[in-house]
Amino acid sequence: MGLEPIAGLHLGIEEVLRERFSEVPDRSIRFSLTLENTTVRDIVETLCQFDSRYTWSTDGPSIDVFPRETIGNSSNLLNHGLEEIRLDKIADPHEALTPLAKLLPGEQLGYAGIGGGSSHPEPWSTSFKQLTVRQLMNRISEHIGPRGSWIWSGSKDDRFFFCFQYGFQRQPALEAAPSPEKLGLSERGLSCF
C-alpha cells in the first residue's frame, strides 16, 4: 500500500471483536486492489466497501473505522458517553485508562503496549466533557503527535487498546512494528483495568 506517511491523519480503528481470545483472528474477508491518484476519503470508503462489516466517520482530525453493527448501540464500549473525564499529568495514553475505568465500572478494558513510541511529548493535564469513549481515544491519540492513531482489538472477554505515535507502520523503538493482529496474538504487553 502507499508508504508515504500523511501528517495530520489520525486513525481510530475498532475491530470486530472475536468471541474468545483463544480464537484465531478472522481473516476470512481479504481482498486485493490497486488505486491510482485517489483521495484519502475514497481510499477509506473503498476499503469499507470491500469489507461491508465496517463503516467510517470523521471526528475532528480523526477518521474512525468501526463495525457497522455498533452504530446506535449504546452498550458498545466505544459509544459509551462520558459526562466528564479529567486527565491529570498523564505521560502515556494508557494512563488515561485508569480514570476511564473508574467511570466504567464492570467494563473490561486493557491497554497493550508495544514498547516505546506512544508517549505524550510532556505530561498532559486536561478535561473533556460530554464525549464518547471513541472520541476520548481520538483526542488522546491526536495529542501524541501528528500521526497518532489507535486500535481497539481482542475478543469480547479480553479487549484492549493499542496507541501508536507514528501510525501503525513503524515505531522508533521497533524497526518493523508487528501488525496489530499479530500483536494481539502473541506479543502484547497488557495492562488491564
Add this chain to the structure above:
Amino acid sequence: MKMTVRLLLMFLILSRCGYGQTTQTGNENEPRALPLNYRVAHIEVADSTLIEALSNWV
C-alpha cells in the same frame, strides 16, 4: 410560509447536528484540518483484511 420557515429551520438544525457521514465533536482544542482530500498517487492492497490494509497504510 410557516411551513417553509419550519423546513428551513429543520434543515439547518439537522445540518448542524452533522447528519450523514461526517461528524464534528466538541473539543477544547481547535480542530485541525482532516486531510480527507489529500491525494495519494498509488495504493496497492494484496490479499489483506481491512485492518491489515489500514495498518499498512497509516
